[in-house]
Amino acid sequence: MIERHEPLVSVVTPVYNGEKYLRQCIESVLAQTYSNWEHDIVNNCSTDGTLDIAREYAAADPRIRVHDNDQFVGTDANHNIAFRQISPASKYCKVVAADDWIFPECLEKMVSLAEEHPSVAIVQAYRLRGNTVAGDGVPYPSTFMRGRDACRLWLLHRPSIFGAPTGLLYRSDIVRSRQSFYDETNLAADTGVCLEFLGENDFGFVHQVLSFQRLRRASWTGDLQQLLADLPTHLHELITYGPRDLSEQELERAIRAHLRRYYGQLGSVALRGRGREFWRFHRRQLETLGYPLNPIRVVSATGSYLLGLVLNPGRTVERLAARRHREREYYAFE
Secondary structure: OOOOOOOOEEEEEEEOOOOOOHHHHHHHHHOOOOOOEEEEEEEOOOOOOHHHHHHHHHHHOOOEEEEEOOOOOOHHHHHHHHHOOOOOOOOEEEEOOOOOEEOOOHHHHHHHHHHHOOOEEEEEEEEEEOOEEEOOOOOOOOOEEOHHHHHHHHHHHOOOOOOOHHHEEEEHHHHOOOOOOOOOOOOOHHHHHHHHHOOOOEEEEEEEEEEEEOOOOOOHHHHHHHOOOHHHHHHHHHHHHHHHHOOHHHHHHHHHHHHHHHHHHHHHHHHHOOOHHHHHHHHHHHHHHOOOOOHHHHHHHHHHHHHHHHHOHHHHHHHHHHHHHHHHHHHOOO
């Protein structure tokens, strides 16, 4: 028999108060068909049984290591601490959030694709997001895309091509290329590293469901969703990476279209009522990005939304039903 060479994969799990699902997360790593991995669990000063669970598994398997933070840090900062734990010998890095888990063939399939295409620095696959399969943008059966093309696709159309961290595999050299892999000032730091490093590297996609992303209201991601943080973050992405990947005309149209969508969302939200923190957040974000909040556009968008409710009540019912469906999915996995 020919011995199969398996590059080392560093799996990282940053966790805070994750005792409810951490065992399932770790067991999914232990169940991998790919054997050459290490698992670094970074405990962010949890107040529940998280640390005991992590240490229990580390005592049973030398491939599992536990780092216990001296002090509590933010979500992205804890990810960066986790990224700094990866072995100098690892070729690939795989995030598995403590609430999530990966299917048995996840590492095997992702590493195989990356090994087939040495220019690929980031690999994605379909993921089960709650009860829904997510991940699109790369047409079947293609498994390879030029990095710049992937960035253009995201900037112009925003498919779920990059997805959540649990759905991604990174080449370890890009993770080790700087002290903090995630930009902790970026509200969408995981997407930010994809856009940044795909400027000079390529993108791979496995057409198979390889990970599970749990939906939970009480999470950093949930808080950002409630604030509609994707609106300013995408504007930031267009301003930052648009000049690199889009023509001047494409960028101008994309920003104009996104601002229409932005104010349309703010107009609909104004009718439902949001607290001061919501409006303070968007005022601050838009000011920072060089597009100060325009109250007249908010009022105009609110009026347009109201007019749409009056003229097209059927469409309104459809939208309300869709919103209720999203909310049911959002709360289903608490």
